Amino acid sequence: MDLDDYNYLYKILDSKSDIQQISKSLSIPPGVVSKIWEQKMVDKSKKDFIKIEKNSNFILKKWLFGKSFVEISKQYNISPVLVSNAILKKLEFTKKEIKRFNKNPNSCHNKRISGELKEVSKTDFMFSHKANKRSDDMGKAGEILIQKFLCEQNIDFLDENHLRKKKYKKTPDFLFETPQRLSGSDIYWIDSKMLFGNFKNHRKHRDSQFTEYTDLFGPGLVVYWFGFINELNETDEVKEKKYILKDYNLFKDIYPNEIEKILNYIPS
16 A cells, blocks of 8 residues: 555544445455554544543543543543543552453442443443453464464474573564575564554564564564555665565465455454
């Protein structure tokens, strides 16, 4: 996807309900559209967090006078989890307690808070414990698919568990002790990202992970399962073949059913 197309898609995506319609009208898999919508929600949440911090006392008063977490979130068009976390913080619950309540609302003995957190969990498609678990499960699914491919190709590898025992500070998902020829390049490692690769998240992972992998082990392969903007292939590190970028198409013909599930992903 070209950067201009990405920017247009990012701009017109206003809510989760837009995903299917935009997917059909632009002939882009719903999973790709979903991931770009999620990126937009993450970007929005950072601005919303500042808004909540500035108005936390006022938001708390609304809750104390009977408005629920979800009702307040709808009024201000802010994530229900961000609202509930801010209010619980003002009520002097610790971060550890808030995390436990989000994971299991029944662990909170306050019946009002427990009930409202259950409503939050059902409503927030992005930041609830359920949403985080869904994201983690999808990430693991991508790694499992790569592992399956490597095993079927009789390619020996070290995974993150092996690498941590060797006390590496940074560990790719898969490391090869001898270079492997994949997609026309000799690579020493593979990292799986269940994302759509844009400039922002790519820079983040490049600076914190990919560059160090290259320095430690040599050139590698990054899989952005939901695709990436084409302009990333014009960055210096990719042009210099420090690593190559691939998406779901790398496995589409080998594992069509698994790729279809990825491309039809819509958060629920």
